[in-house]
Amino acid sequence: MPDPETAALLRSVLDELCADEPLAVNSKIDVASRLLEAVKQGRSSVDDLKVVGRQALRQTPTMWR
Numbered sequence: 001m002p003d004p005e006t007a008a009l010l011r012s013v014l015d016e017l018c019a020d021e022p023l024a025v026n027s028k029i030d031v032a033s034r035l036l037e038a039v040k041q042g043r044s045s046v047d048d049l050k051v052v053g054r055q056a057l058r059q060t061p062t063m064w065r
Contacts, residue, residue, distance in 0.1 A: 002039060010035050013046065017053040031056040 002010065014032050023031070034056040035049055043052065 002036070006039060006044065009044070009046070010039065010049070013049045013053055017050065017057060021057060023057075 001007075010032070014028070014035060018028055018031065031053055034052055038044070038049060038052040043049065
């Protein structure tokens with residue numbers, strides 16, 4: 001489990017990346033999981049997390065609009 005500061009950073013990046021995407025709950029969980037895995041691998045800068053999150057979004061199906 002990340003420390004409170006890292007958890008806040010992850011939430012902020014996740015919220016920013018998913019704000020304009022109509023994602024299913026499972027898809028958002030997948031993006032969050034990939035962000036968490038990136039932190040575990042030492043990639044914890046905002047820019048790194050946004051790259052990881054955008055890659056996850058490209059691979060995650062969106063809901064119908």
